[in-house]
Amino acid sequence: MSGEPLLAIDGLRVEFGPADAPLAAVKGVGLEVGAGEIVGLIGESGSGKSLTCRSVMRLIHPPGRIAAGSIAFEGRDVLAMSAKELRDFRAHEAGMIYQDPFSSLNPVFRVGEQIVETLRSNLGMGKDEARKHAVELLDGVGIPDPERRALSYPHELSGGMRQRVMIALATASRPRLLLADEPTTALDVTTQAQILALLQRLRAERGMAVLIVSHDFGVIAQVCDRVAVMYGGHVVETAPIGTIYEQAEHPYTRALMESVPELESAGKRVRRPGIPGSPPELTEDLEGCVFAPRCAYARPSCKDVSMALEPVAPDHRTACPVRPFARTAATTGAPA
Amino acid sequence: MLSYVLHRMALSVVVLFGLLVATFFIIHLVPGDPVTIVLAGHGTPQAIAETRHELWLDRPLLEQFWLYLSHTLQGQFGTAFTLNASVGELIGQRVAPSAIMIGYGILWALVIGVPLAVIAALRPNGIVDNAIRLGTTFTFAMASFWLGLMLALLLGLELHIFPVSGYETGLSGILKTMTLPALTLGLGLAAVVVRTLRSSLLEVLSSEYIDAARSRGLSEVRVVGKHAMRNALMNTITILSVNVGFLIGGTFVLEQVFQIPGVGSLLLQGVQKRDYQLVQALALLSGTAVVLAGLAADILQAWLDPRVRLARR
């Protein structure tokens, strides 16, 4: 990854509740997506990953609010944009797809109509041109018989097709960044694979970057170039996918990897280690490392950890200063 | 769509028939014989017997019902024996002002209610929202005739903007004489509209498709005005159709307040003079209006929301 990142989030903090006693669901997150990259944001429920994703579009609903941090898209500060600039940004630069394709499509309008509306409103197309283009878009996301399908209502389509429609809608004006908030969680595994393949194709054809949020490592593993791992409102590690698999540095990442069942273990009695304990509540404001209470490698010094990401290799950063898995010169005999 | 419409129409016909039955039996089973009571002081026993014969009151109940049914379906509503005129004609002359008042009243209700509901829903629990909701509670508690009198006092007698009685035809005449009554009617209904539309909007605005529309860069006007409203109106239409009955009642009362020669004053005359043919016909008419309004509302909803067409009631 070279040059300026397409999307750079730094120190993002999303809070709820009264201003003098706020609860922070996202506690200072830093994340980057380069042009044409597919980055995965993985974490369990409550880790703050969805909120991070929505913050990029500034779609945080009251009583939540973005309390601190910066979100830069091609160098421009999204959080400082005026209403009009924000609308342009949403219309042309970034798109978003959601977890439940049923509730993210307006149930009372035909699918084709909704695409036409976006095309006319954002790209200024005339009615006939927009209609033709809408059918092309539907075709482009792999919907069979697109002319007929355009006349359908959302409830007449299957989950997979709805998600394709969503993708068509979100990418209609060829944004450079697509935000995908758990796009496959509501789909069965086969459809999941199809949708992910579609996203990869769009990236290949258009150079579109994607930020995929998921709690399913299988999804992340299928398509992502790089991964950011979130826990308790913080990003605890970022690295390319291969590195995460083989050389994860953060104890949480390792634990996450180990708790994912592998196909090879089917039939064998392998005990999957779960992670003891449970994630921190929103109300807890812990000192030091948020994962320490559940960490097998915790030390007293973890109470002073700042959760800042430190590089351990080019393009590999972790928030764990303990680095229990690090290969030092002493253990491998190779230069550190 | 078509099968849904037909299904609803069939149901309506059943209800209409039930209405016919109900109007008849309520009138005839309630204690008291209208003719005898009204004519008691003024007619010879022979005249009474004759009138009773004319009105079929001397026949068995079921036969009376059959006659009533067959005549009504042919459009003959009988004779108002106290006024000596055909009921059908009387109603025909007076329907227009009442219908205008209802229509104009609904218009006012929407003009006042919809914007207020939207404003309230966009900033829930704020000062404006609470003020609007307080206003609806007040308005809802007001008797329509009292509100009419207050408006008449303020806008009519004190400020001389509108006349407080009488009825004129023609567009300017209607605007002049019907605005106060329609406004009164509309304010009462607006209270209901604001409440239901506001809560529908709040529910809809927290839906994901609204966020999805915003994330496509669509303007706020379009998101709220088109995407949100279309979904929120469902509920409001249902509530409005349920309230048609009260609208009709309100119209009848307001005709007295503002001296409008509509169907309501006809009904009142019928009641005062114990003319049951008249009352029966008007009751049937009102009930039919309510049923038809309900049917229209159902069809409108099915047209707006395709999912409704799938539901079987």
Added chain:
Amino acid sequence: MSTVEAFTTPEPAELAVPRRRRMSGLRGQPLPVKIGGAILALMALLALLAPVIAPYGQNELDFNNLLSGPSLTHFFGTDESGRDIFSRTLYALRVDLAIVVFVTYIPLPIGVLVGAIAGYFGGWVDAVISRVTDVMIAFPFFVLVIAVIAIVGPGVKGMLIGVPIAAWALYARLARSEMLVLREQQFMLATTALGYSRRRAIFRHAVPNLLRSALIYSTIDMVVNLLLLASLAYLGLGAQPPNAELGSIINEGQSSLLSAWWVATLPGLVIVLFGIAAGLVGDGLSDGRRR
């Protein structure tokens, strides 16, 4: 939870609610309910004690104070015959509140029962009952009551007969749709598993829950009935003179509206006060349910 567990552990709070303990007591209610309830109670008390506390008789004429405005001697002023409006209002409130209570709370249990039966049994029982309620609801209330009065004659009798004929249908519909939901809940399924007779299931277990929403709705219903009653009285179809009703007082004040606004306005404000108080109680109770 396995089916066995589901059937053997019904929620004690909802199963077999003894009739007394329906609401959680006066203390536990939210503020609007208390305020509204207090206002209503006060109005009821004043109305009840009207003959005792009214400063003047209902039709007592004070020739020195014809058409005079509100003052310390005549709180609501006087009409053109010199009658004290405040006293008339009190007497009228007495009549009206009594009718309203009768006309609201007599149809309530009947309607709830019919609706409960319709919802519980379903099938043709439900179909028949639903058609009947549809027809009754299709009637504009107002017109129906007027039609009854046309036969029975003006006066309190007409209202007392006319309103209940249609009012039960509203409660029936409400109870029916609630019952449809309630029927599927675990504690109701438990009654079947435990072998309770259907009658016991309906009466002892479902109905207390249904009554709660019916009672919340009845606060609105009371307001609507009072407005209806006032409208009828305004039209001259209510209690006949010399007995006063709120609507008839307002009617009498119409001719002198510009010169003596108090005759028509103040009794109407009393109605508004009632409506707001009842609304507070209703809103407060329904908010309390939606925990």
